[in-house]
Every structure is written in C-alpha cells, then in structure tokens.
Amino acid sequence: xxxxxxxxxxxxxxxxxxxxxxxxxxxxxxxxxxxxxxxxxxxxxxxxxxxxxxxxxxxxxxxxxxxxxxxxxxxxxxxxxxxxxxxxxxxxxxxxxxxxxxxxxxxxxxxxxxxxxxxxxxxxxxxxxxxxxxxxxxxxxxxxxxxxxxxxxxxxxxxxxxxxxxxxxxxxxxxxxxxxxxxxxxxxxxxxxxxxxxxxxxxxxxxxxxxxxxxxxxxxxxxxxxxxxxxxxxxxxxxxxxxxxxxxxxxxxxxxxxxxxxxxxxxxxxxxxxxxxxxxxxxxxxxxxxxxxxxxxxxxxxxxxxxxxxxxxxxxxxxxxxxxxxxxxxxxxxxxxxxxxxxxxxxxxxxxxxxxxxxxxxxxxxxxxxxxxxxxxxxxxxxxxxxxxxxxxxxxxxxxxxxxxxxx
Ligand SMILES: O=C(O)CCC(=O)C(=O)O
Ligand SMILES: [Fe+2]
Numbered sequence: 001x002x003x004x005x006x007x008x009x010x011x012x013x014x015x016x017x018x019x020x021x022x023x024x025x026x027x028x029x030x031x032x033x034x035x036x037x038x039x040x041x042x043x044x045x046x047x048x049x050x051x052x053x054x055x056x057x058x059x060x061x062x063x064x065x066x067x068x069x070x071x072x073x074x075x076x077x078x079x080x081x082x083x084x085x086x087x088x089x090x091x092x093x094x095x096x097x098x099x100x101x102x103x104x105x106x107x108x109x110x111x112x113x114x115x116x117x118x119x120x121x122x123x124x125x126x127x128x129x130x131x132x133x134x135x136x137x138x139x140x141x142x143x144x145x146x147x148x149x150x151x152x153x154x155x156x157x158x159x160x161x162x163x164x165x166x167x168x169x170x171x172x173x174x175x176x177x178x179x180x181x182x183x184x185x186x187x188x189x190x191x192x193x194x195x196x197x198x199x200x201x202x203x204x205x206x207x208x209x210x211x212x213x214x215x216x217x218x219x220x221x222x223x224x225x226x227x228x229x230x231x232x233x234x235x236x237x238x239x240x241x242x243x244x245x246x247x248x249x250x251x252x253x254x255x256x257x258x259x260x261x262x263x264x265x266x267x268x269x270x271x272x273x274x275x276x277x278x279x280x281x282x283x284x285x286x287x288x289x290x291x292x293x294x295x296x297x298x299x300x301x302x303x304x305x306x307x308x309x310x311x312x313x314x315x316x317x318x319x320x321x322x323x324x325x326x327x328x329x330x331x332x333x334x335x336x337x338x339x340x341x342x343x344x345x346x347x348x349x350x351x352x353x354x355x356x357x358x359x360x361x362x363x364x365x366x367x368x369x370x371x372x373x374x375x376x377x378x379x380x381x382x383x384x385x386x387x388x389x390x391x392x393x394x395x396x397x398x399x400x401x402x403x404x405x406x407x408x
Contacts, residue, residue, distance in 0.1 A: 265300020
C-alpha cells in the first residue's frame with residue numbers, strides 16, 4: 001500500500017497532518033475501485049460533526065466517510081484523530097457519472113472556518129476503467145488447466161463448483177486425523193490459533209486454542225487458522241491439485257488467508273464472506289469446503305444460492321462491504337429483494353466424504369439448523385486471497401510452494 005504524508009499549513013490551524021493512502025501521482029490504480037483512506041489529526045479535541053469530507057469532480061460530489069479510530073491514534077502525534085476510508089466503484093460511482101472524472105477529482109475538506117481541496121492526480125489503468133463486473137473471473141483459459149471450460153463457465157454463471165470425490169476416503173480420513181491430533185498438541189500452538197466456542201449462542205466467544213477445554217470439542221465450535229501450525233494440513237488446503245483448480249478460477253496465485261474447522265454444523269446465517277474479509281480485488285477471493293465425512297441432512301448442511309454472486313454487493317455507509325451491524329437489516333432487505341427479483345433459491349450441499357465445494361467471495365451461503373445435535377458434520381473451510389493483491393511481506397511460502405497469509 002502506498003501513501004502520502006503531508007504537513008498541512010492551510011486552515012484550520014487544528015489540522016496537523018494528513019495521510020492519504022490509495023493514491024499517488026505516479027502510480028496507476030490497478031483495481032476497479034478507488035480507495036480513499038487517511039487520517040486527520042488535531043492538536044485538541046475537535047467536533048467531527050463540523051467536518052465534511054467529499055470526493056468532488058466538476059459534475060458530482062460523493063461523501064467520504066469519517067470513522068473514529070482511537071486504536072490508530074496511538075501511532076500519531078496526539079490522541080485527537082479521525083480516519084476516513086471509503087471505496088468508490090470506478091465504473092459505477094465515477095465513470096458512469098462523468099467519464100472524465102479523473103481530470104477534476106479532488107478530496108474536499110470543509111472545516112468550520114475553511115475549505116481545502118486536494119487534487120487527486122490519479123491515473124487509471126485503462127483496462128480497469130471499463131471493468132464493471134463484480135463477478136467475472138480474470139481467468140485466461142489454458143488447455144492444461146485442471147478444470148475445463150465448461151466448469152469455468154459454470155463458475156462464472158453460478159459462483160460455485162462442486163468437486164465430487166476430490167479427495168479419496170483415505171485422504172479425508174487423514175485430514176480428519178490431523179484435526180483430531182491438533183487437540184492433543186494444542187498447548188504447543190501459538191495463540192494465533194483460536195477457537196470460537198458456543199457458536200450460535202449468547203455465550204459465543206473467542207479464546208486461544210491452547211487454552212481450550214476438551215469439553216468444547218463436544219459442542220458446536222469453530223477452530224480457526226490451524227493452517228498456521230500444520231504443513232500437512234496446508235497440503236489439503238492448497239496442495240498442487242487444488243491449486244491448479246483455484247488459480248484459473250481466481251485469475252491469480254491463491255494464498256490461504258484463514259481456515260475454520262468444524263465438527264458440527266455452523267448454523268451461521270446466510271452471508272457473504274466479504275462481510276468479514278473483503279479481498280483487495282473485489283472478485284479475487286474464494287473459499288473451499290472439504291467434507292471429512294458424509295453429511296446427513298439433520299446435521300445442518302451448508303446451503304448456497306447459485307447465481308447470487310451477481311447481486312451487486314451491498315455497500316455499507318462506510319463505503320465498504322464489511323458488515324456494519326447497525327445496517328444489517330437494510331442489507332438483508334436488499335438481498336432478499338434481489339433474490340426474489342432474480343428468482344434465486346438455495347441449494348443444500350449434501351456432501352459425501354472427500355467432496356469439495358468451492359464458492360465465490362460474493363456467493364450467498366450459510367449453515368442450516370442442526371436438527372439432530374448428536375450428528376457431527378466434520379468439515380474444513382479455507383478462504384483464499386490472491387498473492388498478486390498483497391505486499392510480499394504479508395505472506396509466506398512453505399516448502400511445498402503453498403502461500404499463506406501471516407497473521408501478525
Ligand atoms: O460450514 C458452514 O456451515 C459455513 C461456513 C462458512 O460460511 C464460512 O466459513 O465462510
Ligand atoms: Fe462463509
């Protein structure tokens with residue numbers, strides 16, 4: 001991520017410095033989104049309601065959302081600061097309103113006693129200017145891909161792919177064994193490996209896996225990021241066979257960005273994974289769901305809505321796709337309406353041991369209710385970003401050539 005750090009001498013005197021990421025005059029923008037992110041710091045308490053930030057061009061003005069980030073204040077010269085971080089869809093928000101927006105774009109800050117306009121000298125990569133797709137993969141079909149054209153077409157059209165029997169029964173057993181043995185080894189794990197206990201209840205909370213009581217294993221839970229501790233596990237998550245499938249689907253080099261293992265159904269309400277971890281390039285995230293046993297209908301199978309990845313993603317008022325809890329209801333109403341309009345219905349994934357389901361970052365999915373709490377539903381979920389979107393310092397490559405996000 002590149003940035004600018006500027007001392008500001010214009011009014012008001014309370015503005016100390018400005019830090020704007022996402023724009024630099026000699027860097028073209030490589031994504032279909034413009035991100036405006038930065039900090040404003042003040043030398044005393046400041047009433048933020050008196051401050052107004054907008055992205056201006058000669059023909060339109062769009063709000064840039066301020067967010068209070070006391071956590072960042074520690075890195076700044078004083079504690080009075082606010083952040084702003086808003087994404088604009090280049091095609092939808094900017095080009096469609098003014099094809100020449102870039103020539104007059106500026107960030108405008110209106111203070112009680114002043115008005116400052118900072119030109120955004122942003123050049124755009126030409127291929128991004130015309131890209132308006134949320135869902136199309138960037139794949140370049142090649143004859144030696146592990147998936148064929150028909151599968152890639154299904155992926156583009158429906159946003160999911162089922163790989164039946166991708167892993168053999170013996171492999172699925174080995175994978176299950178790896179997760180089982182992690183319980184015995186957990187005291188040795190870093191506290192980056194965590195467990196969400198009592199999921200779906202009011203007592204749900206996250207603790208370090210190393211501190212987890214064995215009894216938790218017998219109740220619905222999510223075991224997070226075991227990939228950080230196990231080379232062998234990573235081979236199931238992104239070994240060369242799966243990598244050859246995911247690369248053309250993602251149009252890039254996949255890296256593991258997190259993982260969750262389940263013994264029971266998740267019962268998680270329908271959601272888009274972008275609520276929790278939007279990728280840096282909008283369509284470059286996928287997830288895999290590996291069945292370590294046959295899934296019974298009463299065990300709370302996963303459900304997904306084919307084609308829902310084409311629903312234009314709901315942007316919360318901060319301009320991003322991360323779930324904003326107080327706007328969840330409006331988002332659900334929007335999605336409900338879109339599903340009806342497009343005639344989209346859920347499909348249950350009645351997986352057999354060794355099957356793998358892959359879904360697109362924008363595919364609506366969730367875990368259905370568990371009707372029989374005695375039934376397990378052993379599965380491993382992995383989410384992937386593309387290495388090309390990240391600074392090399394953020395991820396690692398292991399001995400098998402598997403890339404994974406560090407969790408510093
Ligand atoms: O396994 C499930 O029920 C759903 C899990 C899920 O949605 C996820 O991990 O992103
Ligand atoms: Fe999910």
